[in-house]
Amino acid sequence: MNLLYDRNIIHSQEPGKPSRRKQIYPVNDELRDYLIRWGREVSLPVSYDDLLHFRFSIPRLDKDGNDTHWETVSYDMREWEYLREGLVKIYAILKIEGNNSYNDHLDVASIDYCPFGNSRPFRIRIINRFNDNCDHYYIKQADASRIYGLELEHILSSNRMLFFTNYNTLVEQHIPGIPGDIFIEKELNDEHTNKVRFAKEFVKFNEHCFIRLLGDMRSYNFVVNVTPDIEGYHYKIQAIDFDQQSYEGRKNIYLPQFFKDNYELVKLCLSHLNKESIEQYQAEERTLMTFRLVSSKLRMQSIMNIMVKDNIAPPEKVNQLKTELAEFYNQPRFLKCTTMGAVLKLQMKQKLIKNLQQIPKDKRHFVFR
Incomplete structure (x- = not known):
């Protein structure tokens, strides 16, 4: 989804708020075996x-x-x-x-x-x-959907996620950074902030969340890290809350651009980036995710094989999301999905298909067979 094509979202209503109290889903035996195998x-x-x-x-x-x-x-x-x-x-x-x-x-x-x-x-x-x-x-x-979110972040992003489980207990590292809402309030309009670079990172973050169906990325659910660079500053946006991994039924909840908390960032993108630049940055993020996916194909295939069989969302939310994505892509294959894991698997294949076609067939088949 291209920010430039959706100027009216600045004046739109939020696309349905995430559930105030999400159900905790237990870790099943297969997921437990996975966590043991990979030292979690x-x-x-x-x-x-x-x-x-x-x-x-x-x-x-x-x-x-x-x-x-x-x-x-x-x-x-x-x-x-x-x-x-x-x-x-x-x-x-x-x-x-x-x-x-x-x-x-x-x-x-x-x-x-x-x-x-x-x-x-x-x-x-x-x-x-x-x-x-x-x-x-x-x-x-220890919520199963949150564990899937942490593990997918570890595999598909540049962030190494440090966490452990023990039966119903989950231990997570603290992720340092400036909370997104504080950054918007105090840093975004500072004269030293490189607005073009930050707009680029928000476009990539928006694309990343949608590809992997990580929802509820309102400004207080991500942090910003600022690193001095040879030409000013480099910015990195990192999610810190993974409760809404493949849980909600509304498609737009998986796009940070649609939350009112993030409208200042959307306006920043619209004022500093053109259509071609936005599409380039989206393509960059898809390319990086494809490389990470293929380089961790054994781990990725293992976690997805478990997730497609697991129950981590109410049936009505699964039905809503698969229907909205089927309409969005004009792809009826989504309607055959019965779990959030199956929806996520098809979503990633749909978004990364052009990049995957550049990978040898035996390797991409291994990931998405």
């Missing part, structure tokens, strides 16, 4: 359920006194000592392959809880007691 399933000393035993909580405010929608939780002393030791060990598993020789100078500074998120996450703040440097990671409920 590990034994953890603390589970998500352990963290639910807090005694009370207080709202966590930002530096300006605004509610962050996170709550700092407290535990009784015996529970705290058990959690503190286990959470430091999890950090060692996440960062240094479980090497506990550095644990003596690490401590848990705080534990925050977000009751509003789909996965009701806990945010663990780890502090180095020698220099007061802090780091974070998250513990969430």
